[in-house]
Amino acid sequence: MANNPGFDKGANISNSSRTYHVKHEEQTTSKCFMFCSHVFVLLVFVVGLVGGILIGIFAYHGINETTSCQNQNNQGTGAKTSNNNLTQPTTPQTNNGQCPSRNPKDETLYESTVFAPLTVNEMKLASDILWQGSYITTVDRTPRSLKESYILYMYLLPPRKEDAIKYFYHNGIKPGRYARVHIQRGAEKVPDIMEYKVGPLGSSSNANVIPLTRPGEIHFNSRPYDGVEVASLNHLLDGDMKALAPLIRESFDNATFPEDLFIFYFNGPPGLKEAERETRFVLGFRGFRMIQDADIINLLPLSGTVYNPGSNTSDWYTHSYYYLNQGPYRTVSDLVAEYNNNTIRKVRLPAGYRNKLWKKRLFFERDHSLPLREYADRPGARSYMPHGPRFRISGTKVKWMDWSFHISAGQLRGPALFDIRFKGNRIAYELAVNDIALAYAMDASGQNGIIYMDATYGIMERDNTILRDVDCPSYAAALNTSYWHSFFQKAFDMKSICIFEEDGQEALWRHVSTTFAGGMRNRYLVVRVPVVIANYDYIFEFKFYIDGKLYTVAKASGYIQASFWDEYNPHAGEDKTRDAFGYRISDYQTGPIHDHMFGFKVDMDVIDSNNSFEVVHWKAGDILNALKTQSNITNVPPYFIYNQTRYLEYETMRREAGFRLNYDNQKLFVVVNENTRNKWGVKRGYQIVPLSTAAQSLPEVHPAMKALAFTKYHVTVTKHKEEEQYLSSIYDINRMDNPKGYLDRMLDNESIVNEDVVNWVTVGFLHVPTSEDLPMTVRVESGFLLKPFNFFDTTATFDMPQYSAMQGNDIVENEPTFDACVESNREY
Ligand SMILES: *[C@@H]1O[C@H](CO)[C@@H](O)[C@H](O)[C@H]1NC(C)=O
Ligand SMILES: *[C@@H]1O[C@H](CO)[C@@H](O)[C@H](O)[C@H]1NC(C)=O
Ligand SMILES: *[C@@H]1O[C@H](CO)[C@@H](O)[C@H](O)[C@H]1NC(C)=O
Ligand SMILES: *[C@@H]1O[C@H](CO)[C@@H](O)[C@H](O)[C@H]1NC(C)=O
Ligand SMILES: *[C@@H]1O[C@H](CO)[C@@H](O)[C@H](O)[C@H]1NC(C)=O
Ligand SMILES: *[C@@H]1O[C@H](CO)[C@@H](O)[C@H](O)[C@H]1NC(C)=O
Ligand SMILES: *[C@@H]1O[C@H](CO)[C@@H](O)[C@H](O)[C@H]1NC(C)=O
Ligand SMILES: *[C@@H]1O[C@H](CO)[C@@H](O)[C@H](O)[C@H]1NC(C)=O
Ligand SMILES: *[C@@H]1O[C@H](CO)[C@@H](O)[C@H](O)[C@H]1NC(C)=O
Numbered sequence: 001m002a003n004n005p006g007f008d009k010g011a012n013i014s015n016s017s018r019t020y021h022v023k024h025e026e027q028t029t030s031k032c033f034m035f036c037s038h039v040f041v042l043l044v045f046v047v048g049l050v051g052g053i054l055i056g057i058f059a060y061h062g063i064n065e066t067t068s069c070q071n072q073n074n075q076g077t078g079a080k081t082s083n084n085n086l087t088q089p090t091t092p093q094t095n096n097g098q099c100p101s102r103n104p105k106d107e108t109l110y111e112s113t114v115f116a117p118l119t120v121n122e123m124k125l126a127s128d129i130l131w132q133g134s135y136i137t138t139v140d141r142t143p144r145s146l147k148e149s150y151i152l153y154m155y156l157l158p159p160r161k162e163d164a165i166k167y168f169y170h171n172g173i174k175p176g177r178y179a180r181v182h183i184q185r186g187a188e189k190v191p192d193i194m195e196y197k198v199g200p201l202g203s204s205s206n207a208n209v210i211p212l213t214r215p216g217e218i219h220f221n222s223r224p225y226d227g228v229e230v231a232s233l234n235h236l237l238d239g240d241m242k243a244l245a246p247l248i249r250e251s252f253d254n255a256t257f258p259e260d261l262f263i264f265y266f267n268g269p270p271g272l273k274e275a276e277r278e279t280r281f282v283l284g285f286r287g288f289r290m291i292q293d294a295d296i297i298n299l300l301p302l303s304g305t306v307y308n309p310g311s312n313t314s315d316w317y318t319h320s321y322y323y324l325n326q327g328p329y330r331t332v333s334d335l336v337a338e339y340n341n342n343t344i345r346k347v348r349l350p351a352g353y354r355n356k357l358w359k360k361r362l363f364f365e366r367d368h369s370l371p372l373r374e375y376a377d378r379p380g381a382r383s384y385m386p387h388g389p390r391f392r393i394s395g396t397k398v399k400w401m402d403w404s405f406h407i408s409a410g411q412l413r414g415p416a417l418f419d420i421r422f423k424g425n426r427i428a429y430e431l432a433v434n435d436i437a438l439a440y441a442m443d444a445s446g447q448n449g450i451i452y453m454d455a456t457y458g459i460m461e462r463d464n465t466i467l468r469d470v471d472c473p474s475y476a477a478a479l480n481t482s483y484w485h486s487f488f489q490k491a492f493d494m495k496s497i498c499i500f501e502e503d504g505q506e507a508l509w510r511h512v513s514t515t516f517a518g519g520m521r522n523r524y525l526v527v528r529v530p531v532v533i534a535n536y537d538y539i540f541e542f543k544f545y546i547d548g549k550l551y552t553v554a555k556a557s558g559y560i561q562a563s564f565w566d567e568y569n570p571h572a573g574e575d576k577t578r579d580a581f582g583y584r585i586s587d588y589q590t591g592p593i594h595d596h597m598f599g600f601k602v603d604m605d606v607i608d609s610n611n612s613f614e615v616v617h618w619k620a621g622d623i624l625n626a627l628k629t630q631s632n633i634t635n636v637p638p639y640f641i642y643n644q645t646r647y648l649e650y651e652t653m654r655r656e657a658g659f660r661l662n663y664d665n666q667k668l669f670v671v672v673n674e675n676t677r678n679k680w681g682v683k684r685g686y687q688i689v690p691l692s693t694a695a696q697s698l699p700e701v702h703p704a705m706k707a708l709a710f711t712k713y714h715v716t717v718t719k720h721k722e723e724e725q726y727l728s729s730i731y732d733i734n735r736m737d738n739p740k741g742y743l744d745r746m747l748d749n750e751s752i753v754n755e756d757v758v759n760w761v762t763v764g765f766l767h768v769p770t771s772e773d774l775p776m777t778v779r780v781e782s783g784f785l786l787k788p789f790n791f792f793d794t795t796a797t798f799d800m801p802q803y804s805a806m807q808g809n810d811i812v813e814n815e816p817t818f819d820a821c822v823e824s825n826r827e828y
């Protein structure tokens, strides 16, 4: 549609992730406020009442455009009709000149698609089954205490690969749909987390609940954070916050808790050991006024730790308070005494600082004091589909230009594609986001050494509704996915994935000679999935090209996590503009350095599942050495004009292995099928090409390096195993002394020749925040490419219309002609 930007409506409820907000408000209310100069209305819902404490969870119900400042119709799209007759255009069914707008989706097939994400209905069914089986102990299904058992997460448990392949390729029976459910069992004598397989979900009559873990296997103290725990932490800290009130007022611009401040609990893992739980917390300004969104750019130099193991919150206590990095103070009274005694260095933020946070520092509003750039008041370039979509979506199966694949997703690991085929050949069985790791460095109590593994918090576990016309063109089709909200014990729907054909407006290939010329305009299908994980927004993208290439890209946007800039930090250097951990980025903020490493599962099936993994070494050296790789030659033939050359050395990996990119020893990674050859007798294959990427630099001795094992390699190859579904465990960073599901454990020397090989690809970037990262980070990206490698006998695009012309401008052929039309305002 032409309105811009359009925010989709949808329940936007922060779940148990880092965005979780629980607050002590005696009010169940719905408020809204508006900025006169602008057009957004934020609807804020505060709901939830728990055991005497009222708990508010803000449901950020999207942002609706409320003015009538609509775009003009997109007239004059300037269609240039081509003069060829290769393809006769079908008559578009225009509606007042609007482009035809066929709905490419058939959503009635959603639940009958093998890999479709679990729907709200299916999650309800699974939770009913667990409820009836007494796996859940909460009254009214509303968790009120950690001593109860309730569902943390729920998502599709994909069928066994063998069963899916049988079904898709060998007339096997259709695999049923199952939920993988994580239950936090606080009601058990020895509390723990259990995972279950629940289903088949078609009808509840024959559904089973099968445990996937053993009781006690997942220690209660290595569980992810959830809303009930945050409520208990807030409750526990109430007294301490009261004791700190005068200190807070004096230090932080007359701020009061909880009106102006919130407590941020998610500073890396809760302790370094499986059996312990120590939650480091930091105070931060509620930059978004009363809403605590993911505002972790305004954190303050006041921190402490809660000892909070087990489910008995009476055992919990606070300790290790720090103020401006001074401490630890055993108790809050120790800190207050020291503060009052003036034996402590103090900070005093200037009056008025706090009030400037929201509009001046945090909100991404155009600076109206600046003149518009020339013509910036006019709409920018746009593209549209003159004859409607060229892709179809049946349930969650997508077809476009001889590509086909299934879209799946889950709240912990995010989006995944299955059974990717091109021109009738299977290319990959699974291509899935698995985890995102961030390791921070900063000179701040409570926050130093933060490590996030985002699957632990859930990559798609809050509302990730797409912003039409911002995230994707308005003509994109959108698919729903669902997530389980542990606090409400209920599933929610969101329009989270968009699919569209993109006009690259460039040549996919071209050549212009003196007598002929030709090229192909690059168009590709995009599956785009923006997700929000607390402060950061990630955009995952899968791009399918006409020539058989497939790009997987991860982009980062959103807010950084900042740290307090302490001008008088006694161990800072002479240069007050930067320290060992980053730059000063504003008056009271530094941008701590960290990385973003994205881990993907890439289960290539080149033609079928019997593949091998070849490393093609790109070498350089003496001619003789090059020739000797192939024969027993002893003399260099005379036609070589240099003594040195580049050459290839082919290595078929016999055993599971992990690789790091190294510019001094460049390699090509190729998955080949030794049993099928192209017309020229060469093994057909696909190359895995990591794009520009960073590498893990923490040493092996770092306690988190096992949990983070997937960040040590860029490309890892293992033998496919049903029980090695992901490259990390969501619990390992919370039990780094006893990790159980990390990538290195899969590297157990198994043979991978002519086997079902799986690749694990990790790419990412280093982030040294600079002043341009405030308020919004500069968007950066990394990814990898899957590229046909002797897979086809020739360039794979010559079954497509293209442009070619001979001397004298005789057009030999061209793309289909089209009629100019006005961008359709239909949304699918
Ligand atoms: C294309 O047009 C040319 C000249 O108008 C004509 O000779 C030729 O038969 C046409 N080809 C097709 C496939 O219609
Ligand atoms: C501090 O805030 C209180 C209200 O919370 C107000 O009464 C007082 O005037 C404020 N003091 C200053 C110095 O702004
Ligand atoms: C909870 O902890 C408190 C304080 O240690 C103790 O007195 C109480 O007995 C514990 N409750 C249970 C159920 O273990
Ligand atoms: C208060 O400060 C004085 C010195 O300024 C020191 O002797 C005394 O121990 C301090 N008291 C506390 C409770 O820190
Ligand atoms: C998709 O999700 C939205 C937002 O929750 C909901 O309004 C809509 O009905 C859903 N569509 C389908 C087909 O389930
Ligand atoms: C794949 O390999 C297995 C044994 O390793 C063999 O049984 C099977 O026939 C092979 N399949 C193909 C398509 O080559
Ligand atoms: C090279 O020489 C070795 C031993 O002399 C022999 O076994 C081998 O077959 C030779 N290889 C080729 C390619 O001629
Ligand atoms: C190649 O190596 C030979 C033997 O080391 C040497 O004599 C010759 O000059 C070299 N040629 C060049 C072009 O460097
Ligand atoms: C891996 O397995 C091969 C074949 O069984 C064996 O020769 C080799 O020593 C093993 N390597 C390791 C590191 O265990």
Ligand SMILES: [Cu+2]
Pocket (backbone or CB within 6 Å): 556, 560, 594, 595, 596, 767
């Ligand atoms: Cu970053």
